[in-house]
Amino acid sequence: MSSYLTGMNVLVTGASDGIGAELAVKLAQNGAESLILAGRNRSRLEETALRCKIPCRLVIADLATSEGVDQLLSEVSGEDIDGLVNNAGVGLGGRFEDLPLVDQDQMIFLNCQALVRLSHSLLQPMKVRQKGFILFVGSLIGYAGGPGMAAYSGTKGFVNRFAESLGWEMHDQPIRILLLAPGVTQTSFFKAAGISEDHIRAGQMSPEEVAGEAIRGLLSDRGVVVAGWRNRMLLFLVRFAPRWMVGLVSRKIFSQILTPGTDTEGKKA
């Protein structure tokens, strides 16, 4: 049965793990013809490729660097790319002033600049061919904000706004722009960010569920997908509550990241 994705060649960044790996599998299951899977971990990319069961090309590139982004773009140059999934991203947990600036710079580059550069380079040919999509992985925290993940929240606020604005800009073009804003998802993300998963539990979803909702949103050209009904309710509250109240709740939820060893009231455990 043919679908919007039938015959498409799609580039997925951060395809070696978590949400990106599941997005790649779902793209393949929903008609994509071939995939370009990007990441740094070759063996994990190979595992994703095996699960996809369609032709996959692997590109090893560190997208936290300008050279890595240029390398990925040069490896795909001359190829028709029908879809771009800007998924690669990392978080950093802790007090802003305690986290090394070099790590925060790299995170900002990966989470923001890399996807701006990839989108800028690949959107123009999509417009010429009058076909294509870009899926951005933002986050619920980009709407709410999160103490203990201040710079990360900022990067995701950027992704959310950038993707939505670009979608509005493209309204008269046959190019689909989708923002996926997941809430807490069970992946390696928190461990890699230096955050104990015991501290972040609210409404966890599996990466398969999140990817499934994203692909359904892409197929129906929904524009924005907030994965999970609990997260949609949370976003509703974030939008209508005064910001001081959002800050108060946020401080309670994230208190363990700010001061490990305290309970959610901020008292020592």
Ligand SMILES: NC(=O)c1ccc[n+]([C@@H]2O[C@H](COP(=O)([O-])OP(=O)(O)OC[C@H]3O[C@@H](n4cnc5c(N)ncnc54)[C@H](OP(=O)(O)O)[C@@H]3O)[C@@H](O)[C@H]2O)c1
């Ligand atoms: N998990 C959550 O609760 C959650 C919630 C909201 C939004 N998100 C967003 O979802 C996206 C995927 O995260 P995830 O939860 O699936 O985390 P994950 O399982 O840790 O996956 C992160 C992916 O990003 C890639 N990556 C990390 N650093 C990279 C670099 N320097 N260059 C190239 N690729 C890099 C990793 O591949 P390699 O290690 O192979 O490079 C991996 O495939 C991120 O943008 C994240 O911000 C996650």
